Amino acid sequence: MKIPKRIAQTLMNSLKGGVVPRVGLPYITVGRKDEIDALLHDVDLIADGGASFRFIVGKYGSGKSFLLQTIRSYVMAKNFVVVDADLSPERRLQGTRGQGLATYKELIKNMSTKTKPEGGALPLILDRWISSVQQEVMVSSGLGVTDPGLEPLVEKKIAATVYSLNEMVHGFDFARLLTAYYRAYLSGDEETKAKVLKWFRGEYATKTDARQELGVNIVITDDDWYEYLKLFACFLKQAGYAGLLVLIDELVNIYKIPHAITRQYNYEKILTMYNDAMQGKARHLGFLLCGTPQCMEDPRRGVYSYEALRSRLAEGHFSAGYKDLLSPVIRLQPLTNEEMLILVEKLADIHAGLYEYSQIVTQQDMVDFIEIEFGRIGADSHITPREVIRDFIEVLDIVYQNPGTKVRALLGSDSFSFAKNDVLSAASETEFAEFEL
Numbered sequence: 392m393k394i395p396k397r398i399a400q401t402l403m404n405s406l407k408g409g410v411v412p413r414v415g416l417p418y419i420t421v422g423r424k425d426e427i428d429a430l431l432h433d434v435d436l437i438a439d440g441g442a443s444f445r446f447i448v449g450k451y452g453s454g455k456s457f458l459l460q461t462i463r464s465y466v467m468a469k470n471f472v473v474v475d476a477d478l479s480p481e482r483r484l485q486g487t488r489g490q491g492l493a494t495y496k497e498l499i500k501n502m503s504t505k506t507k508p509e510g511g512a513l514p515l516i517l518d519r520w521i522s523s524v525q526q527e528v529m530v531s532s533g534l535g536v537t538d539p540g541l542e543p544l545v546e547k548k549i550a551a552t553v554y555s556l557n558e559m560v561h562g563f564d565f566a567r568l569l570t571a572y573y574r575a576y577l578s579g580d581e582e583t584k585a586k587v588l589k590w591f592r593g594e595y596a597t598k599t600d601a602r603q604e605l606g607v608n609i610v611i612t613d614d615d616w617y618e619y620l621k622l623f624a625c626f627l628k629q630a631g632y633a634g635l636l637v638l639i640d641e642l643v644n645i646y647k648i649p650h651a652i653t654r655q656y657n658y659e660k661i662l663t664m665y666n667d668a669m670q671g672k673a674r675h676l677g678f679l680l681c682g683t684p685q686c687m688e689d690p691r692r693g694v695y696s697y698e699a700l701r702s703r704l705a706e707g708h709f710s711a712g713y714k715d716l717l718s719p720v721i722r723l724q725p726l727t728n729e730e731m732l733i734l735v736e737k738l739a740d741i742h743a744g745l746y747e748y749s750q751i752v753t754q755q756d757m758v759d760f761i762e763i764e765f766g767r768i769g770a771d772s773h774i775t776p777r778e779v780i781r782d783f784i785e786v787l788d789i790v791y792q793n794p795g796t797k798v799r800a801l802l803g804s805d806s807f808s809f810a811k812n813d814v815l816s817a818a819s820e821t822e823f824a825e826f827e828l
Contacts, residue, residue, distance in 0.1 A: 393744070394415065394418055394741060394744060394745075396745060398414050398415040398418070399415070399741050399744060399745040400745060401414055401415060402414075402415045402418065402419060402741060403741065403742065403745060403784060406419075406738070406780050406781070406784055407780075407781055407784045407785070407788075409777055409781060410456075411456040411457050411459075411460050412460070413460060413463075413508075413509075414508075416457070416460055416461050416464055417461075417464065418737065418741065419734065419737050419738065419741070420461055421726065421730050421731075421733050421734040421737070422726045422727070422730040423454065423458055423461070423723075425714070425716055426447075426458060426716060426721055426723070427458070427461065427462065427465070428716075429716035429717065429721065430445065430458075430462050430679070430721075431462075431465060431466075433445065433677055434462075434465075434466050434469060434471065434633075434634075434636070434677065437471075437633070437634040437635075437636070437675055437676065437677045438469070438471075438633040438634050438675070440628075440674050440675060441671070441674070441675075442667065442668040442669075442671065442672075442673040442674060442675070442676045442677060443668055443677040443678065444664060444665045444668035444669065444677070444678045444680075444719060445677075445678065445679050445680070445719055445720070445721060446642075446679075446680050446681075446682065446687065446694075446704070446719060446720045446721065447459065447679060447680070447681045447682075447721050447723065448681075448682055448683070448684055448687050448720055448721065448722045448723065449681075449683070449684070449722065449723035450683060450684065450775060451683060451775065451777075453723050453725065453775050453776065453777075454723055454726070454775075454776050454777075455640070455681040455682075455723060456640055456681065457776075458723070459475070459638050459640060459679060459681055462636075462638075462679065463475065463503075463636075463638060464508075466633075466636050467503060467504060467505045467508055468505060469633055470505065470631075470632055470633045471632065471633045471634055471635070471636050472502060472503070472504055472512070472516065472623075472627050472632050472634070472635050472636070473502075473503045473504075473635075473636045473638065474498040474499065474501055474502050474503070474620075474635065474636075474637050474638070475498065475501050475503075475637070475638035475639070475640070476494050476497035476498045476501060476638075476639055476640075477497075477639075477640045477641045478494065478639060478640070478641045478642060478643075478644040478645060479641065479644055480644060480647075481493055482494040482497055482644075483644070483645060483648070483653075483657055484639075484645065484657045484660040484661060485613065485614075485653075485656040485657045485659070485660045486613050486653075487613070487653075489613060490613065491612075491613035491614070491616055491660070492593050492611065492612060492613050492616055494616070494639075495593050495611060495616035495619070495620075496592060496593045496594070498620070498637065499513060499591065499592045499593065500592070502516070504516065504632070513588060513591060513592070514584075514588060516627070516630065516632075517569075517572055517576075517588075518576065519630070519631075520630035520631070521549070521572075521573055521576050523630070523631055524545055524548050524549055524552070525541070525545050527548070528541065528544045528545050528548055529541065532544055542577065546573070549569075549570065549573050550570070552569075552626075552629045552630075553565075553566035553567075553569045553570055554566065555625070555629065556569075556622060556625060556626060559618075559621065559622055559625065560615075560618045560621075560622075561609065561615065561618050561619065561622065562622060564607045564608075564609045565619070565622045565626070567606075567607060568587050568590055568591065568605065568607060569626070571583060571587055571605065571606075572584055572587040572588075575587065583605075586604050586605055587605065590605060590607070590610070590611075593610075593611040593616065593619075595610045595611075596610070597610065598610050617660065617663065617664060620635065620637060620676065621667070621673050621674075621676060623635055624673065624674065624675045624676035625674060625675060627675070628674075628675045633675075634675035634676065634677065635675060635676050635677070636676075636677045636678075636679070637676070637677065637678045637679070638679050638681075639678070639679070639680045639681070640680075640681045641681070641682075642680050642681060642682030642683075642686055642687075642694075643682055643683050643685075643686040645657045645658070645686070645694075646682070646683075646685070646686035646689065646692050646693055646694075654692065654696075655697060658694060658696075658697035658700055659697070661680070661694070661697075661700060662697065662699050662700055664678055665678075665700070665703065665719070682694070684722075687704075687720070703719070704719055704720050706718070706720075725775075725776075726776055728761055728765055731761055731764075731765075731776065731779055732757060732758065732761050734776070734779075734780070735757050735760065735761065735779075735780075735783045736754075736757060738780065738783055738784060738787070739752045739757065739783075739787060742784070742787045742788075742791070746791055748791060751790060751791075751798070752786075752787065752790065752798055753798070755799075756798040756799060756802070759798075759799060759802055760782075760783060760786065760798075760802060761779075763802055764778075764779050764782065786798065786801060786802070789801065
């Protein structure tokens with residue numbers, strides 16, 4: 392495969408480090424076709440004015456984050472705006488000390504589009520919106536850039552766009568700030584533009600500061616940040632984008648919250664977002680939340696401990712043993728041995744291209760590697776793609792740096808076999824942790 396070295400290096404470094412790369416995913420995507428198709432069907436509904444809400448559930452290392460980043464790449468190519476954040480002890484959906492607002496700030500910081508996939512796209516989106524309105528008015532009116540009659544027509548068009556937001560919660564102030572940004576854009580007032588962006592990013596701590604600098608008597612808080620995501624979704628559609636997709640990973644950090652009442656408040660926020668999506672109260676907006684089976688299903692601490700969510704999300708009587716990709720919860724099944732073999736073939740090609748050597752790992756070597764990895768006791772239920780990928784890249788690195796080393800000899804060595812027994816201890820630790828809980 393012909394892959395730019397910068398992307399190939401990022402892929403190798405990320406995968407060996409156990410993290411999901413944000414670039415180059417199409418080169419290594421294997422399996423998950425049904426899951427991707429189901430989520431892209433949701434994306435089409437969002438573009439048509441609907442909303443969606445899905446949970447992606449799988450073990451650590453099973454490919455949840457990988458699927459999330461793959462969808463991210465797909466939808467940006469479809470002209471969507473994507474925001475994403477990982478939850479942590481400092482970032483939750485609801486908090487009393489700014490944890491909910493911290494999640495909102497992270498989402499806006501990571502706002503991405505096709506032309507700015509690395510994040511920080513908010514200024515670009517606003518400038519592009521104003522520029523596109525100007526172009527549209529110029530085409531329809533026949534006026535030039537210097538014509539004095541152009542500005543009133545553009546302002547009228549801008550006003551029509553922001554007026555449509557007034558009926559939504561906090562829409563009036565949101566619209567006022569969009570108008571302020573437009574006027575600052577026209578006059579070249581970079582200071583005011585920076586202040587409006589600061590407000591949109593949730594960085595004003597008090598209403599007094601916002602009133603003094605922008606003349607609005609409201610700031611984004613822990614309690615209402617989700618309402619602003621709904622506003623952004625509608626505005627982005629007006630600005631020429633297909634919609635807004637929100638990706639939230641590490642849902643397990645809510646499960647880990649020690650205080651039951653704080654957990655319940657977070658689950659309440661999930662319920663609000665879920666109900667809005669299912670009942671049509673949100674438009675052009677989609678949510679994907681990732682978590683482990685335990686953080687979903689634990690009856691005392693998980694999402695299902697909140698009865699209103701359990702009754703909506705738990706599997707029905709007829710789903711046992713069947714895959715239902717139309718339900719709100721998508722459960723990731725392990726990749727098959729054949730799919731993993733295709734993946735290691737791709738990795739071997741990328742590695743050889745990156746370091747410019749002739750392929751030294753044969754097809755039989757790869758088959759032997761997969762057989763060893765999946766032939767261990769407990770591998771069928773405890774090994775994950777992350778572990779297999781890291782092991783294989785380690786093999787590639789060793790063989791490349793030690794030309795005399797034969798892959799088959801390395802796979803058959805005592806040290807490799809001993810290292811492979813780690814899966815047994817991992818299985819024991821998991822069982823012990825479950826027993827403790």
